[in-house]
Amino acid sequence: MGLALGLGLVLAAPVARANDPAAADALFQAAKKLMSEKNFAEACPKFDASYKLDPTLGTLLNLADCYEKLGRTATAWSTWGEAMEKALRDGDKRADFARSRRDALFPKLPKVVINVQNEIPGVDILWDQVKLAPAVFGVELPADPAEHDLLVLRDDGMKLKEERVRITKEGDRTEITLDIEALDKAKPRKVKLVEPTPPPPPPGSSKQRLAGFVVGGFGAAGLIAAGALEGVALAKRGAASDRSACVEKFCTPDGLAAISSAQAFAEAGQWIGLGGIVAAAVGVTLLLTAPPAAPSPRPATGVVVPRPVWVAPWAGPNGGGIVVGGAL
Numbered sequence: 001m002g003l004a005l006g007l008g009l010v011l012a013a014p015v016a017r018a019n020d021p022a023a024a025d026a027l028f029q030a031a032k033k034l035m036s037e038k039n040f041a042e043a044c045p046k047f048d049a050s051y052k053l054d055p056t057l058g059t060l061l062n063l064a065d066c067y068e069k070l071g072r073t074a075t076a077w078s079t080w081g082e083a084m085e086k087a088l089r090d091g092d093k094r095a096d097f098a099r100s101r102r103d104a105l106f107p108k109l110p111k112v113v114i115n116v117q118n119e120i121p122g123v124d125i126l127w128d129q130v131k132l133a134p135a136v137f138g139v140e141l142p143a144d145p146a147e148h149d150l151l152v153l154r155d156d157g158m159k160l161k162e163e164r165v166r167i168t169k170e171g172d173r174t175e176i177t178l179d180i181e182a183l184d185k186a187k188p189r190k191v192k193l194v195e196p197t198p199p200p201p202p203p204g205s206s207k208q209r210l211a212g213f214v215v216g217g218f219g220a221a222g223l224i225a226a227g228a229l230e231g232v233a234l235a236k237r238g239a240a241s242d243r244s245a246c247v248e249k250f251c252t253p254d255g256l257a258a259i260s261s262a263q264a265f266a267e268a269g270q271w272i273g274l275g276g277i278v279a280a281a282v283g284v285t286l287l288l289t290a291p292p293a294a295p296s297p298r299p300a301t302g303v304v305v306p307r308p309v310w311v312a313p314w315a316g317p318n319g320g321g322i323v324v325g326g327a328l
Contacts, residue, residue, distance in 0.1 A: 024054030031062070040070040057086055057094060064098070068105065073170055074142035077105040108170040111140040112148070118181035122155040125178065143167055143174075152178060158187055225272050 027050035034043035047063040060083045068076035080102035087095035116125065116137040125132045128148050145167050152161040160183040167174055 020053040024050040024056075024059070027053070028059055028062075031066070035062075035066060035069075038069075040066055044070055044072075057083060057090065057092055060086060061094065061098065064101065068101075072144045072146075073105060073108050073110065074144045077102055077109055077142060080105065109142045110145055110167045110170060110172045111174070112143045112165070112167065113138060113140055113173070113175045114150075115175065115177040117177065117179045120180055120184055123160065123180050123184060124153050124155075126151040126153060140173070145170065145172075150176065152180070152183055154184065154187075154189075156189060158189075160184060160187055 027046045031043045031046035031050065034040075034046065044063065044066040047059060047066050051059040051063055060079065064076055064079035064083055067079055070076075080098050084095050084098035084102060087093075087098055112127075114125065114127070114132065114137055116134070119134070127150060129151075148165045148167065150161070150163045150165050151159060154160055160180075161178065165174060165176065
């Protein structure tokens with residue numbers, strides 16, 4: 001009896017019971033009336049509900065009798081056994097009555113045997129939505145005369161086998177054999193395609209490119225500043241050439257100051273320009289010698305791809321700067 005109860009093949013697992021004798025008695029009386037009318041299908045649930053509210057031996061005995069009259073042979077056999085055990089614990093004389101009713105049903109019990117071959121991990125066998133433990137495979141289990149659900153379920157949700165097993169006669173023996181490995185191979189698992197991860201760029205390529213842009217930027221700024229200083233120097237020379245400042249080789253104090261200032265600006269522009277040219281050259285060298293980055297995915301048709309852009313410094317007698325170009 002304990003095996004059948006534990007598997008849930010005969011009875012569901014016990015639920016929490018509330019202590020409500022008044023409601024239990026009302027349900028009990030309603031069930032007795034239905035029994036007198038031979039309406040066993042409605043009487044049994046009321047006896048069951050009454051027992052959960054007030055678990056008395058009398059209610060349990062009536063419930064077992066109701067299941068037997070309803071034709072649920074295995075459930076009745078299990079319930080008579082539960083009543084017998086309760087009576088023995090309580091020292092009740094009705095234990096012998098419950099035992100005799102249980103033993104009388106044993107020859108009538110339909111039985112099901114589930115044989116399992118080639119078990120594999122991750123596959124469960126469910127009987128009436130209850131997972132079976134491997135210990136019960138190959139064992140005769142009591143089952144009510146009715147239609148039962150057999151399901152072989154894999155851990156990825158795939159139903160390897162789904163079948164309705166019909167048990168119609170008392171004393172029937174139904175045997176089922178399942179080859180789990182064969183069922184699993186018949187429905188292979190779906191292979192998940194994993195896209196390869198693109199390789200990382202060569203070590204140092206991104207840092208070197210960043211350094212090239214930074215140094216080149218300083219160089220470009222230096223060339224622009226040098227050009228501006230040369231422009232100021234030219235303006236100062238123009239002021240010194242005015243007739244009010246210098247005539248031939250003779251200059252007024254303002255003219256001499258303008259010439260001196262022009263020379264200072266010109267020298268500063270030359271030095272800054274020279275530094276800018278060197279920095280720009282270093283930046284360009286860093287960019288040109290940096291290892292190539294990992295190739296980017298090929299764009300889809302219709303996507304506009306930016307063209308490469310190049311940057312180069314320039315310097316001349318009248319100033320300097322940078323030249324930016326590219327292809328359209």
